[in-house]
Amino acid sequence: MFTRWSTAIAAAILLSSPALLQGASAADKPTDPQIAHIAYTAGVIDINAAKQAQKKAKNKDVKAFAEDMLRDHEAVNKQALALVKKLNVMPEDNDTSKALSKQAGDKLAELDKLSGAAFDKAYVANEVAYHKAVNGALETQLIPSAGNAELKSLLQTGLKIFQGHQQHAEHVAAELK
Amino acid sequence: MKPGRLASIALAVVLLSIVVPARAATIQITMENLVVSPAETSAKVGDTIEWINKDVFAHTATAKSGDFDVMLPPKKSVMSVLKKAGTVDYYCRYHPNMKATLKVEP
Numbered sequence: 025m026f027t028r029w030s031t032a033i034a035a036a037i038l039l040s041s042p043a044l045l046q047g048a049s050a051a052d053k054p055t056d057p058q059i060a061h062i063a064y065t066a067g068v069i070d071i072n073a074a075k076q077a078q079k080k081a082k083n084k085d086v087k088a089f090a091e092d093m094l095r096d097h098e099a100v101n102k103q104a105l106a107l108v109k110k111l112n113v114m115p116e117d118n119d120t121s122k123a124l125s126k127q128a129g130d131k132l133a134e135l136d137k138l139s140g141a142a143f144d145k146a147y148v149a150n151e152v153a154y155h156k157a158v159n160g161a162l163e164t165q166l167i168p169s170a171g172n173a174e175l176k177s178l179l180q181t182g183l184k185i186f187q188g189h190q191q192h193a194e195h196v197a198a199e200l201k
Numbered sequence: 202m203k204p205g206r207l208a209s210i211a212l213a214v215v216l217l218s219i220v221v222p223a224r225a226a227t228i229q230i231t232m233e234n235l236v237v238s239p240a241e242t243s244a245k246v247g248d249t250i251e252w253i254n255k256d257v258f259a260h261t262a263t264a265k266s267g268d269f270d271v272m273l274p275p276k277k278s279v280m281s282v283l284k285k286a287g288t289v290d291y292y293c294r295y296h297p298n299m300k301a302t303l304k305v306e307p
């Protein structure tokens with residue numbers, strides 16, 4: 025069980041950091057349409073995870089956390105959609121988005137097998153790793169690569185809010201121990 | 202003294218007399234980009250706080266003391282009247298990094 029756990033976390037973290045964007049080839053920066061797609065996908069992933077948690081979580085702090093994730097990520101994504109519409113940009117699917125979705129799908133399936141306190145713990149641990157990963161990608165890759173000023177500013181707001189989520193997740197994780 | 206200067210002093214006095222009486226005031230506190238400003242606000246019992254949320258996120262203004270808990274939907278403002286004196290630290294329940302202080306004088 026422990027080995028499985030650390031493998032999962034290692035995978036999540038590997039997927040994260042700069043390696044996250046290797047799918048989009050480290051050399052060339054992701055384009056704005058790709059960045060928009062990656063950011064939106066990252067949001068959808070956390071929304072889906074939160075929806076699963078709303079159904080399965082037992083602990084009230086975990087439930088409240090999931091609710092916060094749902095509300096904030098939906099707000100960011102709504103804003104992102106409005107922005108791409110305004111800029112007349114078509115979000116472009118790419119290897120990073122695909123890798124993220126695939127990884128997230130596997131994670132959902134894995135968490136689906138758990139229940140009760142085991143689910144709560146695994147969900148929150150993954151939220152910590154996931155937000156860390158996304159924040160790392162935002163900071164080192166997506167924000168520096170963004171060309172459009174409004175897109176950059178939305179990503180910066182996203183980073184700020186996701187950093188808060190990471191702290192919140194770490195706090196809940198510590199309480200669960 | 203030039204008449205122009207006198208007139209402006211007179212005007213200042215008139216304006217002052219409008220402001221000075223201890224009428225209840227409306228004070229704006231804004232939440233934008235996950236920051237509360239001003240970080241410290243002084244007010245009096247009976248004053249109205251206009252909480253302005255410029256973000257697309259829902260926020261709350263929640264007193265640590267439990268004195269108030271104002272829900273601020275995205276892009277909305279909400280008025281609340283101060284009823285109790287004291288220095289209140291408040292924060293957003295959804296984004297606890299958002300913190301500020303409200304000093305309410307009797």
Ligand SMILES: [Cu+2]
Pocket residue numbers: 258259260261293294295296299
């Ligand atoms: Cu907030």
